[in-house]
Amino acid sequence: MAVQTVASTTDSAIANAVDLGPAAALSCRECGHRVPLGPVFACEECFGPLEIAYDFSAHDTEELRKRIEAGPANIWRYAPLLPVPADVATKPNLNPGWTKLVQADNLARELGVTGGLYIKDDSGNPTHSFKDRVVAQALEAARAFGFTTLSCSSTGNLAGAVGAAAARAGFRSCVFIPHDLEQGKVVMAAVYGGELVGIEGNYDDVNRFCSELIGDPAGEGWGFVNVNLRPYYAEGSKTLAYEICEQLGWRLPDQLVIPIASGSQLTKIDKGLRELIGLGLVEDKPYRIFGAQAEGCSPVSTAYKAGHDVVRPQKPDTIAKSLAIGNPADGPYVLDIARRTGGAVEDVTDGQIVDAIKLLARTEGIFAETAGGVTVGVTKKLLESGALDPSLTTVVLNTGDGLKTLDAVAGTGLSATIRPSLESFREAGLV
């Protein structure tokens, strides 16, 4: 088999062949079994998901804080906490992150939030979604493991992020997407010059196909950022937690509203927050994590409301295509985090998503992707139901850009069309 999918060593002493900074090993999320760093994602013992285990023991808190604050205005300021080599900032990549945490006072007034409402606006990333964060991690892993092609299954945002990152880093790319994606995402992924393959099926079909390809000789030398590089890739979402806390003045927010696709982002934000507490970079206090889904693809929300621990797959049917994962791999972990932290998982209809996109644009001048409509819509719904406390500091994620899902608000257009004259202006009733 050209590419390992399951770790093959059972040594208790981990000797890594690659240098990925503080990353010490891969550790099974289910059974804790450890293996060396490599392009593997499933535990050989129990088939549980592998994630990165770190050695942070060398860090002095104040020294680390100063080093971060003196770092670049991108995710590499947190390089000491990520599975990347120490000189990562010198290598060609898109340098994503350090996006704005927008104090949303207008939106807070409309929603009745008094404790401070913030939008973490990841549309400011190089390809305008949070995916640039995770791809940047996977790219470093791909370099370390000697891959020459960067690949992925994608609902669209990831396709653009992989295409762009591969172009700049000098990798070949081959990206797989559902054949019926929004035009913007297709063109944005194709323009970087890599291969872009449409799969007749939904995202879950695309994902299954990629898993097949990894075991095949055709996939040799390919780093699938969200499959065989997934443990590295997923860590990129921790940077959202780091940035939010640093931008709040090294303080934990009280409540976070996070979109759920596979659920990975939500679980890694929780991991990032716990790391900051463990490192002493923020004061330990309770925080609540809320997950947001579209009603048309709400397997985690449905399980949460039913009190289940397992997530039953759904067939997605929603305008929020970037969240349309019917069989979310990290769904059970999301349920666990929402319950453990006193949060919840909620969903909104497509109509509510569109209304929320317009609400955010009208109040804060932020044009969000449908996924941002989901989080803002869910925030509104959770405030109305009392699940979110309006007197607490609340951070809502916008993970993508409205320009990529223009169809959702296509009805929004000109107030009037007039001739270039004051008479025509008056006739149109615009005065």
Next chain:
Amino acid sequence: MAVQTVASTTDSAIANAVDLGPAAALSCRECGHRVPLGPVFACEECFGPLEIAYDFSAHDTEELRKRIEAGPANIWRYAPLLPVPADVATKPNLNPGWTKLVQADNLARELGVTGGLYIKDDSGNPTHSFKDRVVAQALEAARAFGFTTLSCSSTGNLAGAVGAAAARAGFRSCVFIPHDLEQGKVVMAAVYGGELVGIEGNYDDVNRFCSELIGDPAGEGWGFVNVNLRPYYAEGSKTLAYEICEQLGWRLPDQLVIPIASGSQLTKIDKGLRELIGLGLVEDKPYRIFGAQAEGCSPVSTAYKAGHDVVRPQKPDTIAKSLAIGNPADGPYVLDIARRTGGAVEDVTDGQIVDAIKLLARTEGIFAETAGGVTVGVTKKLLESGALDPSLTTVVLNTGDGLKTLDAVAGTGLSATIRPSLESFREAGLV
């Protein structure tokens, strides 16, 4: 007349009624006549354009440099050099700027540049164009002068920037655009909830209509960012010069390639560079400024090549709609700067624009708007002709985002569409 278009005082001692930081007066670019700060844009003496005159005398160079470096990661780090109140960063606005200066080594290799090639990528701004910079200045002037509606004539990018800025700052907005703009720009401008009016005509018709509206009671209380607030608005482009030099380590580049629409941006970048020299923030040395136009709207390039000092208006016909100003107000000043600095003005065809968009995407992972295709295309052409020296440090501006001009690269799409099986993958010849 509700809104002044021409200054009405001839006092030699300037007493300003508003606090716009270091802005000391409005000064005529042609005759030097000075008037107090106000919503005026033409000299009462000679009808020349007014621009901001500053009092920078209080600045100690090293103190200023430290203050800037300790400032926020947006244009307000340069507040001491802009016509804004000292507390500008505390007011609700979009906080644009501090966009990436991308070291474009792959593109440099393809083009044969050895002295260092950089893309100043303004697609990273909040509404994904450089217009956020200029609108942020105009907004502060509008606040100072008590306007309640923000307005503009726009080729599209400005419409989105004004709509978003007005929404966040709590202003009403009414924006005028040619009725046939790209869908992305129309939706992006409309989604913020302000009035968006299509004018049957091209940008020059829209602009003429707005000048009419300013003299009419219907325009009372309206701040037209690029008409009666133009002297303030235009200063925003200086921040591009400041950022480029600071990001190069407080160093002037040798060569800059800048797009020309009205020509304002290019003249203000030159002004910004000269200010940095005057303040001692960079070492004085020669720099060359090159202007870039689309062949389908090349009034300045045509005048440059013919050796003229005046610019003859053209009727635009190009895919680079954000540069499609047939009668550029600052055209003569651009000619003067290009000649004075040893630069040039050049133009490229629509086909060359598309090729350049793809070249930049393929080499650096940056998806530029058509205006970025113009500057990259012109850079290539000027290198081929020998006008640009490949051994010198060169900065090329990308002022907008490819997602807003998708039509230009609409032919770019899927490499193949397949069924989700290895068999179908092999049949498609993708291995």
